[in-house]
Amino acid sequence: MSGFDRTAEYVSHHSEEEGKKMRKTIWVIFWVLLAVTTVEVSLGLVWKEMGLAWNFVKITFLVLTLVKAYYIVAYYMHLKHEYKNFIYMVALPYIVLIVYLIVMLLVEGVYINEVDVLK
Amino acid sequence: MSGKAPSVDAKKLWGGGFSPFNVSYGKIMMWFFLVSDAFSFSGLLVSYGFMRHRFEEVWPVAEDVFTHFPFLHGDHPLLYVAFMTFILIMSSVTMVLAVEAGHRMNKKGVVVWMTWTIVGGLIFVGSQAWEWYHFIHGTExxxxxxxxxxxxxxxxxxxxxxxxxxxxxxxxxxxxxxxxxxxxxYGANLTVNEYGVPLFANFFFFITGFHGTHVFSGVVINFVILVNVLKGTYEKRGHYEMVEKVGLYWHFVDLVWVFVFTFFYLI
Known part of the structure; x- marks a missing residue:
């Protein structure tokens, strides 16, 4: 390629043997994702009959969702194996924004119940 | 050797000449795009959460809305959307396998796995169209x-x-x-919704529609890259990094669905 495109300098190749190991990891992660999704769906179907508290079920859903998100980003998107400073560059702006949004959501959610001009 | 600084891999330095992230320009830009896209989806889902909290008493329960399953009669809450989730996770696996094959310069492997990814994406988009149809059409x-x-x-x-x-x-x-x-x-549109407040339908159409647009464009981009793979473009270039970049986008689409699934259908 031309001198401008320097992509090749950062490309990673691996051997047949390393590939075997990687494919094994890929399938392990797949089973993890499938298991977590199965737990979520089953819980969604039976939590009422089991007499579980909705708040507990809700938090469980959130935690399991974050677990799935972690595995997708860390392994499938390969972020776990990038340089530390690159991980921070991608993750920190997002974490700052989402914490801000959640704080806004909680503050305003409580506020609207107090005033509620619309009701 | 006293007085000499420990040697550092030149690629880790910020001094110029190399990317200190050891990541190519194109891949960094893809990540930047994905982070900003994640901002959009987060904003949408947070506003959904707020409005749902505000209209809690008239908000429809997704379990009562999406109960259809193709060729089956009766109530099957969650089943179809669970199937859609499974399809998208599966297509994420085939995508990452295509990337892995690319690292070994295995053209045939890339072609096979990318084709499966596209098939999975099409099934997902079709399922979404089917679900929209039933939601708009409503109950008898x-x-x-x-x-x-x-x-x-x-x-x-x-x-x-x-x-x-x-x-x-x-x-x-x-x-x-x-x-x-x-x-x-009967059914739901932007002004009336037989299941409850129209706002639910508005959010449903907008958020799943925005996600569906992402899936659809992902399928199109995957197809373009697959054509390039078949033509041998990346074989000639010496690396399959383009497959990696569309792979990042495809995993992101899967990632967003993980959250849409939780907030719309489970909670």
Missing amino acids: LGALQLADGSIVQWLSDAKDGLLLTNGTEVTGADAAAMIQAGTEV
């Missing part, structure tokens, strides 16, 4: 929109009694008067 029974604009459900197929949102059952002359003043509604 429909619901009643009262004179004040609120939605109440029928007590039975006979359509002579009503179930108010606060749980009260209305029958007889009271019900007849309310039915007289109201209008029957």
Whole structure:
């Protein structure tokens, strides 16, 4: 390629043997994702009959969702194996924004119940 | 060797000449795009959460809305959307396998796995269209929109009694008067929704529509890259990094669905 495109300098190749190991990891992660999704769906179907508290079920859903998100980003998107400073560059702006949004959501959610001009 | 600084891999330095992230320009830009796209989806889901909290008492339960499954009769809450989730996770696996094959310069492997990814994406988009169709079409029974604009459900197929949102059952002359003043509604659109507030439909159409657009464009981009793979473009270039970049985008689409699934269907 031309001198401008320097992509090749950062490309990673691996051997047949390393590939075997990687494919094994890929399938392990797949089973993890499938298991977590199965737990979520089953819980969604039976939590009422089991007499579980909705708040507990809700938090469980959130935690399991974050677990799935972690595995997708860390392994499938390969972020776990990038340089530390690159991980921070991608993750920190997002974490700052989402914490801000959640704080806004909680503050305003409580506020609207107090005033509620619309009701 | 005293006085000499420990040697550092030149690629880790910020001094210029190398990317200190050891990541190519194109891949960094893809990550930047994905982070900003994640901002958009987070904003949408947070506003969904706020409005749902605000209209808690009239918000439809997704379990009561999405109960259809192709070729099956009766109520099957969550099953179809669970199937869609499975398809998208599966296509994420085939995508990452295509990337892995690319690292070994295995053209045939890339072609096979990318084809499966595209098939998975098409099944997902088709499923979404199917679900939209049922949501817009509504139930056979429909619901009643009262004179004040609120939605109440029928007590039975006979359509002579009503179930108010606060749980009260209305029958007889009271019900007849309310039915007289109201209008029957079927399905959901942007102004009326037989399952509850129209706002639910608005958020549903916008968020799943925005995600569906991502899936659809992902399928198109995957297809373009697959054509390039078949033509041997990346074989000649010496690396399959383009497959990696579309792979990042595809995993992101899967990632967003993980959250949409939780917030729309589970919670």
